Amino acid sequence: MPSEDPRKYPLYDTTFTLHRVSPLYTGNPLDNNSLQQHARSFRDRLVGDVLRGVRVGLATDNDSLAASGALQTVTWRLLPEENLWNTSDETELDATISSSIARGWLISVTYENAKYKAILLRGAQQEGQEAEGDDGFEHIPLLLMRMPGSLREAFIQFLTETFDTRVSVMRLQTPYLTSALEEYISSCSMRVLQNVISEVEIDLGFDNPTGNGMLYRIRIVTAREDLPRMVLSGKKIERTENREESPFITALRTHVDAHFALNMKHEMLKIMKIACAAFVLGEEGKAKITEPTVHDLDFNQSQATWRLIDSLVELAEGGELSKGIGD
Numbered sequence: 180m181p182s183e184d185p186r187k188y189p190l191y192d193t194t195f196t197l198h199r200v201s202p203l204y205t206g207n208p209l210d211n212n213s214l215q216q217h218a219r220s221f222r223d224r225l226v227g228d229v230l231r232g233v234r235v236g237l238a239t240d241n242d243s244l245a246a247s248g249a250l251q252t253v254t255w256r257l258l259p260e261e262n263l264w265n266t267s268d269e270t271e272l273d274a275t276i277s278s279s280i281a282r283g284w285l286i287s288v289t290y291e292n293a294k295y296k297a298i299l300l301r302g303a304q305q306e307g308q309e310a311e312g313d314d315g316f317e318h319i320p321l322l323l324m325r326m327p328g329s330l331r332e333a334f335i336q337f338l339t340e341t342f343d344t345r346v347s348v349m350r351l352q353t354p355y356l357t358s359a360l361e362e363y364i365s366s367c368s369m370r371v372l373q374n375v376i377s378e379v380e381i382d383l384g385f386d387n388p389t390g391n392g393m394l395y396r397i398r399i400v401t402a403r404e405d406l407p408r409m410v411l412s413g414k415k416i417e418r419t420e421n422r423e424e425s426p427f428i429t430a431l432r433t434h435v436d437a438h439f440a441l442n443m444k445h446e447m448l449k450i451m452k453i454a455c456a457a458f459v460l461g462e463e464g465k466a467k468i469t470e471p472t473v474h475d476l477d478f479n480q481s482q483a484t485w486r487l488i489d490s491l492v493e494l495a496e497g498g499e500l501s502k503g504i505g506d
Contacts, residue, residue: 248291377456
């Protein structure tokens with residue numbers, strides 16, 4: 180089984196599928212002891228789908244779970260803030276961390292040949308904010324899963340039945356994708372921009388209801404050495420037009436319109452994916468957040484990364500970012 184660095188925070192360097200989760204009814208805030216009980220229940224459900232060593236009703240022939248081998252462990256635990264993540268004192272941390280200071284729940288399912296995980300994530304707790312679970316519900320709106328289809332369905336069903344919640348796929352529409360990229364770029368100084376963002380890949384898709392035509396997607400790549408020039412060009416265009424919106428996207432739209440006669444604002448054209456060194460976000464509801472590695476006196480990459488993560492949480496819970504950007 181491929182080994183995973185236990186020191187790395189579980190959110191990083193993994194491609195997750197994203198889901199919205201309505202408030203979970205728990206009765207009382209859950210601690211690690213009560214989460215362990217749910218881990219046993221979920222494990223019993225998974226084991227119950229195996230008959231005489233043959234998995235039935237869970238994995239299909241084309242599902243990677245079929246080759247995962249025997250189920251070994253299922254763990255549920257509170258997920259601490261990143262600055263508290265230290266597996267060297269995991270037992271002590273699990274005994275002291277409470278739901279009120281946890282970022283969410285971390286669920287791990289380990290098979291003989293593979294390890295899968297899910298993370299239920301809430302926004303950062305603000306000073307003076309009411310404790311979670313006082314009304315019997317825990318508000319953990321974003322679910323990130325790295326699981327094959329059959330295991331993902333089993334986990335969603337378990338959440339739904341156990342916590343009386345609703346889980347739905349969270350798609351990332353063009354307005355959110357562009358705002359996420361621009362926010363991250365704006366947090367970088369020109370001096371570190373190329374190292375943090377590197378090249379930018381943008382996939383454009385065509386919403387053609389007739390299904391005619393052979394062209395469905397175009398990938399546009401901006402080289403890292405061109406990135407600062409694009410941002411400066413976009414700012415110049417926006418100053419000329421007396422607006423301040425999205426300098427990189429503005430420059431890209433102008434370039435694409437001039438050289439390819441393609442109007443990126445057309446209603447039948449949408450951004451399907453944005454990929455750069457800091458993150459990958461896909462319209463279908465996929466996200467990969469890269470572990471921050473750039474340390475600079477005038478730039479805190481960790482803060483920029485967590486603003487991106489918190490924007491996904493806000494989108495999931497229906498905040499300002501979700502207006503007009505529904506499923």
